Amino acid sequence: MVRTTAPSTERRPFRPPVTADSFASPLHDRRTAALLGIALGVAFLVAFLTGLISHFIQYPPGWFLWPSRPAGLYRITQGVHVATGIATIPLLLAKLWVVYPHFWGWPPVRGAAHLVERISLIPLVGGSLFMLFSGVANIARWYPWNFNFPTVHYWVGWITIGALVAHVAAKIGITRSELRRRSRDGASEAVPAAALPAADGPGGLGRRGFLTTVATASGLLTLFTVGQTVRPLERLALLAPRRPRTGPQGVPVNKTAAGAVVTELARDPAYRLVVEGRGVQRRLSFTLDELRAMPQRQAELPISCVEGWSSSATWRGVPVRDLLAMAGARDGATVRVQSLQRKGGFKASTLNRDHAVDPDTLLALELFGEPLHIDHGFPCRLIGPNRPGVHQTKWVTRLVVK
Numbered sequence: 001m002v003r004t005t006a007p008s009t010e011r012r013p014f015r016p017p018v019t020a021d022s023f024a025s026p027l028h029d030r031r032t033a034a035l036l037g038i039a040l041g042v043a044f045l046v047a048f049l050t051g052l053i054s055h056f057i058q059y060p061p062g063w064f065l066w067p068s069r070p071a072g073l074y075r076i077t078q079g080v081h082v083a084t085g086i087a088t089i090p091l092l093l094a095k096l097w098v099v100y101p102h103f104w105g106w107p108p109v110r111g112a113a114h115l116v117e118r119i120s121l122i123p124l125v126g127g128s129l130f131m132l133f134s135g136v137a138n139i140a141r142w143y144p145w146n147f148n149f150p151t152v153h154y155w156v157g158w159i160t161i162g163a164l165v166a167h168v169a170a171k172i173g174i175t176r177s178e179l180r181r182r183s184r185d186g187a188s189e190a191v192p193a194a195a196l197p198a199a200d201g202p203g204g205l206g207r208r209g210f211l212t213t214v215a216t217a218s219g220l221l222t223l224f225t226v227g228q229t230v231r232p233l234e235r236l237a238l239l240a241p242r243r244p245r246t247g248p249q250g251v252p253v254n255k256t257a258a259g260a261v262v263t264e265l266a267r268d269p270a271y272r273l274v275v276e277g278r279g280v281q282r283r284l285s286f287t288l289d290e291l292r293a294m295p296q297r298q299a300e301l302p303i304s305c306v307e308g309w310s311s312s313a314t315w316r317g318v319p320v321r322d323l324l325a326m327a328g329a330r331d332g333a334t335v336r337v338q339s340l341q342r343k344g345g346f347k348a349s350t351l352n353r354d355h356a357v358d359p360d361t362l363l364a365l366e367l368f369g370e371p372l373h374i375d376h377g378f379p380c381r382l383i384g385p386n387r388p389g390v391h392q393t394k395w396v397t398r399l400v401v402k
């Protein structure tokens, strides 16, 4: 008698051909993810806080008063912001590589909390990649977008940090237990312990080797760029978009006179500097020769660009506070400093009450003992302590006192 087996009516649960278990490398483990996560968390927090400072200086809310001292503080905060962003690139790429098998996790959703956690990964991963890409493109002066960079970079920063806080809340338990665990390559949910080859064995990069490689990449990127603001490392700034001494009179220029369409106006013998506004008792007007004949002051101050480079220089010119005193400006006045430039976001800037009365806030006429080069703002430019370069207005023609 021939016995036949009846075909089974039981359905086997669907399982996609690729799942989280399909990725064999032991480096896709929780401890590596947790260690890289901590480094990323610190880096993103530092970049976020220093970025907030820069944003509030440029678009100050009513409660925010950025002091004029210490003179080089902005140079440090913005140098740290850009350096941290650059150093974070290898960390982020490594972290995403370590955790990407999770994107094939099956079932994709294991309940409401898991769904929320997964959705929050979209702003976390998308936001992190956007922040680093847009920041690097910006310092390379490449703008492949049509939006206003500071506004979008600022708001995506908030979204990313919000998503990061949610992510840390979801992963803090795992991170803690992974940190407590002593064994080098203990069990991970994603990869069973038995499947793990010796961490530093021949033929494969162990966790320590992998993390050392990532840290080295991060360190080298920093070393080859940070010389754009740290003078002793200037010669190593091979990957930096700017060198601190490259430019007319040995100081870099972002906006030239031709780019700002001010060349003729700046060279016009009819040039005048005017001090006026409702905060003064008398309106004043000066020719360039009259400005030159006034008592001058010399100050050693950096130009500190939002793009992360900075360069110290010796400036000489008329202190703004002397002009305010001559015009009978009221105490605590703020001053709108206007350029000959007619178009563009940085054709004017504001001196808050602290910057307006700082003795080193100058309308500079000279740089390193020579008349200003036209690309540095001839006939006169604003230079003050602890200000971003975009607020050191060039080709100044009017001070409006409020």
Ligand code: HEM
Pocket: 028, 029, 030, 033, 034, 036, 037, 038, 040, 041, 042, 044, 095, 099, 102, 103, 121, 124, 125, 128, 164, 167, 168, 171, 172, 174, 175, 190
């Ligand atoms: C910008 C920063 C970060 C990004 C883009 C990021 C990205 C990710 C992604 C996409 C996953 C996989 C999620 C899943 O489906 O389970 C993950 C997992 C994880 N992250 Fe982060 N993360 C960041 C920061 C952090 C921080 C600050 C910590 C630590 C406090 C952390 C600790 C972890 C841990 C422990 C896991 C779980 C790994 C596992 O279960 O194998 N991450 N991260």
